[in-house]
Amino acid sequence: MRLIPLCLAMLLPATAFAQSAADTAQSAVTQHILPRYEAMAKAGATLAETAQAECSPDAPALKAAYNDAFDAWIAASHLRFGPSEAQDRAFALAFWPDTRGITPRALAALINDADPVVRDPGAFAGVSIAARGFYALEFLLYDPEILAMGDAEYRCDLVRAVTADIAALSADILADWQSDFAAKVLSPGQGSPYRSDEEAVQELFKALTYGLEFTPDTRLGRPLGTFDKPSPKRAEAWRAGRSLRNITLSLTSLDDLSGILAQRDPELAARLQDAFQIAIADAEGLDDPILAGVADPLKRLRIESLQQSIDHVREIVRDELGPELGVAPGFNAMDGD
Amino acid sequence: MASRRGFLAGLLATGLAPAATWADAGAPRWLSAAGSPDGGFALCGIGEDMGLRFRIPLPGRGHAAATHPERPEAVAFARRPGTFAVVIDCAAGRQTAQLAAPAGRHFYGHGAFSLNGRWLYTTENDFEAARGVIGIWDAQHGYKRTGEFASGGTGPHEIRRMPGGDMLVVANGGIETHPASGRSKLNIAVMQPNLSYIEDGVVVEIAALPPAMHKGSIRHIAVSHSGEVAFGMQWQGDANGPALVGLHRRGGAVRLCTAPDAQLRAMQGYIGSITFAAGQREVAVTSPRGGLVQMFDTASASYLRSDAMADACGVASCAGGLIVTSGTGDLVRLGRDVAQVAHPGLMWDNHLVAL
Numbered sequence: 001m002r003l004i005p006l007c008l009a010m011l012l013p014a015t016a017f018a019q020s021a022a023d024t025a026q027s028a029v030t031q032h033i034l035p036r037y038e039a040m041a042k043a044g045a046t047l048a049e050t051a052q053a054e055c056s057p058d059a060p061a062l063k064a065a066y067n068d069a070f071d072a073w074i075a076a077s078h079l080r081f082g083p084s085e086a087q088d089r090a091f092a093l094a095f096w097p098d099t100r101g102i103t104p105r106a107l108a109a110l111i112n113d114a115d116p117v118v119r120d121p122g123a124f125a126g127v128s129i130a131a132r133g134f135y136a137l138e139f140l141l142y143d144p145e146i147l148a149m150g151d152a153e154y155r156c157d158l159v160r161a162v163t164a165d166i167a168a169l170s171a172d173i174l175a176d177w178q179s180d181f182a183a184k185v186l187s188p189g190q191g192s193p194y195r196s197d198e199e200a201v202q203e204l205f206k207a208l209t210y211g212l213e214f215t216p217d218t219r220l221g222r223p224l225g226t227f228d229k230p231s232p233k234r235a236e237a238w239r240a241g242r243s244l245r246n247i248t249l250s251l252t253s254l255d256d257l258s259g260i261l262a263q264r265d266p267e268l269a270a271r272l273q274d275a276f277q278i279a280i281a282d283a284e285g286l287d288d289p290i291l292a293g294v295a296d297p298l299k300r301l302r303i304e305s306l307q308q309s310i311d312h313v314r315e316i317v318r319d320e321l322g323p324e325l326g327v328a329p330g331f332n333a334m335d336g337d
Numbered sequence: 338m339a340s341r342r343g344f345l346a347g348l349l350a351t352g353l354a355p356a357a358t359w360a361d362a363g364a365p366r367w368l369s370a371a372g373s374p375d376g377g378f379a380l381c382g383i384g385e386d387m388g389l390r391f392r393i394p395l396p397g398r399g400h401a402a403a404t405h406p407e408r409p410e411a412v413a414f415a416r417r418p419g420t421f422a423v424v425i426d427c428a429a430g431r432q433t434a435q436l437a438a439p440a441g442r443h444f445y446g447h448g449a450f451s452l453n454g455r456w457l458y459t460t461e462n463d464f465e466a467a468r469g470v471i472g473i474w475d476a477q478h479g480y481k482r483t484g485e486f487a488s489g490g491t492g493p494h495e496i497r498r499m500p501g502g503d504m505l506v507v508a509n510g511g512i513e514t515h516p517a518s519g520r521s522k523l524n525i526a527v528m529q530p531n532l533s534y535i536e537d538g539v540v541v542e543i544a545a546l547p548p549a550m551h552k553g554s555i556r557h558i559a560v561s562h563s564g565e566v567a568f569g570m571q572w573q574g575d576a577n578g579p580a581l582v583g584l585h586r587r588g589g590a591v592r593l594c595t596a597p598d599a600q601l602r603a604m605q606g607y608i609g610s611i612t613f614a615a616g617q618r619e620v621a622v623t624s625p626r627g628g629l630v631q632m633f634d635t636a637s638a639s640y641l642r643s644d645a646m647a648d649a650c651g652v653a654s655c656a657g658g659l660i661v662t663s664g665t666g667d668l669v670r671l672g673r674d675v676a677q678v679a680h681p682g683l684m685w686d687n688h689l690v691a692l
Binding site: 080081082085086088091095097099100102129130193213214217218221222224225226231329330331332333335336337 | 521526575647648665685
């Protein structure tokens with residue numbers, strides 16, 4: 001009689017883990033990933049339609065549609081695997097950071113040559129990824145130098161081409177998830193890039209980790225630079241006034257994914273949520289939409305404090321959520337060199 | 338051994354000893370950086386028996402080392418984006434000097450000496466210009482910094498001297514990073530890795546990958562006696578990439594090594610170290626992520642076999658086989674005389690450098 005409960009106790013954790021890895025993947029796909037890509041495809045389509053109706057950079061409806069679609073992208077921007085990576089779709093939607101200023105140069109080349117590629121949607125998908133997506137559109141809608149180039153009619157065509165391309169990329173990512181990739185994540189093994197539910201969950205964990213690295217290191221790290229040499233003009237999407245907004249949206253979305261990945265351990269899930277709430281509150285309290293404060297010693301301190309709050313989340317994710325999901329990489333395995 | 342080392346060190350200290358040579362170092366056969374559980378870092382000398390010969394504290398996490406061609410001297414480098422390098426007297430097992438990367442530069446963790454040992458070359462990041470450079474240091478005058486030249490690409494990582502002369506070969510990984518963004522990769526969409534051959538500070542040949550492979554960051558290289566370069570990549574795209582190992586000879590085309598799907602996938606897109614082995618007919622690569630050591634045949638550029646080893650990374654050839662290091666603290670000899678020595682309290686870090 002005594003042996004049976006003991007055997008059960010030994011068997012249960014493995015079984016429970018297997019079940020819950022599948023459950024975790026299921027929740028992530030249905031509650032986190034698909035809704036985000038649906039929102040992105042919808043907002044992308046609206047953006048393209050709006051640009052067809054009104055392509056002037058002064059049109060409030062166009063800017064509103066742009067910001068809605070950009071919001072939807074940011075909420076999905078950490079999901080860098082599968083359909084988003086096929087044909088470099090995510091890079092074509094979001095070529096940033098642009099450390100060498102390729103985007104304005106690529107746009108200037110198109111405008112100055114009045115390149116007819118903008119009138120052929122199929123061909124436009126073949127132009128440099130730096131001239132496509134949300135960051136190229138930001139220049140077309142907000143950058144005074146680009147707005148003064150060439151003629152308004154050509155720039156209008158270019159805005160329409162970029163928005164149609166955003167809509168097509170967003171629709172393609174969603175279509176691939178719906179028709180194919182969701183099943184691959186949910187049914188690992190033969191025909192799937194994942195050999196097990198655990199591997200699928202580890203991919204989701206990597207997405208969370210990627211987002212938690214990108215936001216503090218790149219969205220905040222690039223404008224922060226060093227104390228002696230801050231770089232406010234390296235803030236993300238500052239021309240559109242979205243630098244801080246992107247950080248808040250990203251954190252909110254990562255909070256959602258982290259809650260799903262930690263669902264087996266309510267205590268850990270709660271602690272992660274608390275840490276996220278502190279970071280989100282820090283971001284909301286900044287009142288500095290383009291992070292101009294990086295160049296002001298006092299305001300800079302608060303931006304660094306936000307960075308530390310996110311790094312705190314990152315530590316919990318790495319040290320506690322990782323091992324919980326079977327991701328406990330070795331000294332060299334996690335090195336990346 | 339300890340008494341011999343003490344004796345040598347004593348002689349050196351009195352200045353009575355003739356100039357030391359590699360033969361005098363006797364004990365250590367390999368060098369490896371290591372971490373310890375308390376968060377400290379060290380550079381260690383390892384003997385033929387895989388025992389510890391010396392342990393020198395490092396100011397931060399190390400990566401690889403360059404060995405002087407004549408003296409028992411090595412320079413160990415900080416892991417990127419570190420800025421220190423330490424000069425080690427391997428006979429005495431002590432640090433003799435420390436170098437610092439110039440302002441606006443950081444080390445990538447590797448370096449190489451000129452044929453006569455006069456110059457040390459280090460891979461560095463000129464991060465404001467996002468340009469890879471090779472720093473030049475004068476080993477004859479206290480490792481004074483004397484200049485630099487372009488590495489031929491972005492993100493230069495391992496550098497080696499070609500046999501019989503002073504031509505250098507550099508693995509330009511292609512990835513742009515900036516210390517303000519930690520270790521985040523800033524240019525994956527447009528990265529262009531290459532192998533650059535450099536003579537007298539001038540790039541004389543660049544071997545690039547086919548366009549579909551532009552996300553294969555060429556990170557680590559080994560050079561055979563006959564001048565064949567083997568390289569290990571780290572795949573920066575989705576999934577695992579089409580190949581992780583390649584071979585190149587000057588004037589020829591890159592040969593990508595083939596492996597069955599399951600074996601390719603098992604490496605998880607990541608090669609940590611590479612070396613020629615088995616009389617240079619084979620290439621050994623490690624993947625700490627996959628926990629594997631894989632062998633490839635150089636003639637056919639194809640996969641031969643795998644050995645499993647948790648967190649395997651550093652690898653060097655030895656008589657009859659290979660020595661592999663692990664972040665678990667294990668040193669394993671594979672091949673003719675299989676053996677394993679555990680070093681509890683040490684996490685072997687990235688590279689095993691043959692002395």
